[in-house]
Amino acid sequence: MSDQPAAAEPRRLTTREAADRLGVKPETVYAYVSRGQLGSRRAPGGRGSTFDAAEVDALAARGARREPQPTGTDLVFRTGVTLIDPEAGRYYFRGVDAAELAGRYGYEEVAEWLWTGTLRPGVRFTAPPETLAAGRRAVGALPPHSTAMDRLRAAAVAASAADPLRFDLSPDAVLGTARALIPTLVGSLPVAGPQDAGDGTRQEAGGAGGEGLAPRFWRRLTTRAPDVPSLAVLEAALVLLIDHDLAASTLATRVAASARAHPYAVVSAGLGALEGPLHGAASGLAHRMLAEVLERGGAAPVVADHLRAGRRVPGLGHRLYRGEDPRATTLFALLDRVPAAAPALAAARDVVTTTARHTELHANVDLALAVFSVASGMRAEAGEALFAVARTAGWIAHALEEYAERPLRLRPSGQYNGPRPPQPLPGPRPAPPS
Known part of the structure; x- marks a missing residue:
C-alpha cells in the first residue's frame, strides 16, 4: 500500500471562470455544452455548473477563445431570446426561467414581454376584422379533410394578402403584425363540435370581447367544456412552447428574415418546417x-x-x-x-x-x-396546432433580431459532388421503338 496521500481532484472552474478563460459570455459556455464541445458537472448544492480546467484550456486552444465573429458564410446566431442549460435541465426566456413564467403569466403577456421587454398585465391580442375575415374565407375554401396545419398555413397567407403594409419591417410595424396575426391564426380555425358541420368552417358569433387567447383556442380544439385546471394546462403549454432556441422551424424563420421576408412569410416558413414528423407533428x-x-x-x-x-x-x-x-x-x-x-x-x-x-x-x-x-378529447393533430400557434411568438422574436442583422448573411456554400466539368451538352432522349 502506498504511503502517498491520494491526489486531490483539481479545482473545477465556475461558469464565470470558464467564460473568462475562453474569452466569451457565460451564455456561450452553455452553448458549447449543448453542442458537446465541453463537459460540465453540477456544482455542490445543485446551483450552477462546474468545468474541468484542462478541458476548458484545450477548447480555448482549438480556437474558442473569442466570441464567434460572423462572416459572409457562417451560421452564427447571436440571440437573446432563449438560453438552454442542459445540465440543469432548465431553459430561460431572456434570462428568466420559462417554467416560472408559465406559472405566473399568460401567453399574450409573455409574448409581449419577450418582444418588447415590457410586461403588460392582462394584455389581449385581437385580430382586425378584415384580416380575420380573409383568414376564415381561405380556411373555408379548403377541402373538409384538411388538417389544422393546412388551415393555419392558409390563414397566414390570407392575412398577408389582406395587409398592404406587410413589407414595413420597422420594429413597431412588425409588432403590430404579430399582435394581429396570432389571434387571426386562432380565429380562422373552425370551432369544434356540431356547429362546424357541413363545410367545417362555421365560427361562433361575436368577437373576443376581451377574452384571452387560450379560451378562444380551446373551442377550436375540442367540443368539451373547459374547466379551470384544463385551461391552465393550455395556457402554460402555450407559454412553454414559445421558443426553444434554434429548432428547425426557428432556423427556417431566421433564414427568411435574413432575406428580408415580411413577418407573414417568416411565420409561413416556420409553419412549413414545423410540419415534419420529427418536429411539431x-x-x-x-x-x-x-x-x-x-x-x-x-x-x-x-x-x-x-x-x-x-x-x-x-x-x-x-x-x-x-x-x-x-x-x-x-x-x-x-x-x-x-x-x-x-x-x-x-x-x-x-x-x-x-x-x-x-x-x-x-x-x-x-x-x-x-x-x-x-x-381533453382532442384530435391527434391538436398538439401540433398548439405548438404552431405558441411558437409563432418566438418566430417573431427571432425575426426582430434577424432584421437588425446584416441582410442575406445566412449564405452557406455548397460542397459540390456532381460530375466534374466539362460535360457534354445533353441531347434529347431517344424516342422509344414503335
Whole structure:
C-alpha cells in the first residue's frame, strides 16, 4: 500500500471562470455544452455548473477563445431570446426561467414581454376584422379533410394578402403584425363540435370581447367544456412552447428574415418546417400511441410493437436534456390537477417505465401534449396546432433580431459532388421503338 496521500481532484472552474478563460459570455459556455464541445458537472448544492480546467484550456486552444465573429458564410446566431442549460435541465426566456413564467403569466403577456421587454398585465391580442375575415374565407375554401396545419398555413397567407403594409419591417410595424396575426391564426380555425358541420368552417358569433387567447383556442380544439385546471394546462403549454432556441422551424424563420421576408412569410416558413414528423407533428404520434395503450390496457404490447418494427417510441428522449424535458415536467404537474387526465397520465408513465427496461429515455414535451390532447378529447393533430400557434411568438422574436442583422448573411456554400466539368451538352432522349 502506498504511503502517498491520494491526489486531490483539481479545482473545477465556475461558469464565470470558464467564460473568462475562453474569452466569451457565460451564455456561450452553455452553448458549447449543448453542442458537446465541453463537459460540465453540477456544482455542490445543485446551483450552477462546474468545468474541468484542462478541458476548458484545450477548447480555448482549438480556437474558442473569442466570441464567434460572423462572416459572409457562417451560421452564427447571436440571440437573446432563449438560453438552454442542459445540465440543469432548465431553459430561460431572456434570462428568466420559462417554467416560472408559465406559472405566473399568460401567453399574450409573455409574448409581449419577450418582444418588447415590457410586461403588460392582462394584455389581449385581437385580430382586425378584415384580416380575420380573409383568414376564415381561405380556411373555408379548403377541402373538409384538411388538417389544422393546412388551415393555419392558409390563414397566414390570407392575412398577408389582406395587409398592404406587410413589407414595413420597422420594429413597431412588425409588432403590430404579430399582435394581429396570432389571434387571426386562432380565429380562422373552425370551432369544434356540431356547429362546424357541413363545410367545417362555421365560427361562433361575436368577437373576443376581451377574452384571452387560450379560451378562444380551446373551442377550436375540442367540443368539451373547459374547466379551470384544463385551461391552465393550455395556457402554460402555450407559454412553454414559445421558443426553444434554434429548432428547425426557428432556423427556417431566421433564414427568411435574413432575406428580408415580411413577418407573414417568416411565420409561413416556420409553419412549413414545423410540419415534419420529427418536429411539431411528433405529438400526434405520441397521441395515437397513448390512445392505443388505453385501448389495449397497458404499455407493454404497444412499446413492443414499436421496438419490433424498429421505430422509436414516441414522446421519449430529447437531444438537449439528459433527464426529463422541463416542459414535460411542468405540464405533468399541471395535468395532475385535471381529474379527466388521470388515465392518460397513467398510460404515459407506463410507457416511460416499460421503455426503461430496454433503454432509459425520459418524457419529452410531445408526450405531455399527447396526455393533454387525449384527456381533453382532442384530435391527434391538436398538439401540433398548439405548438404552431405558441411558437409563432418566438418566430417573431427571432425575426426582430434577424432584421437588425446584416441582410442575406445566412449564405452557406455548397460542397459540390456532381460530375466534374466539362460535360457534354445533353441531347434529347431517344424516342422509344414503335
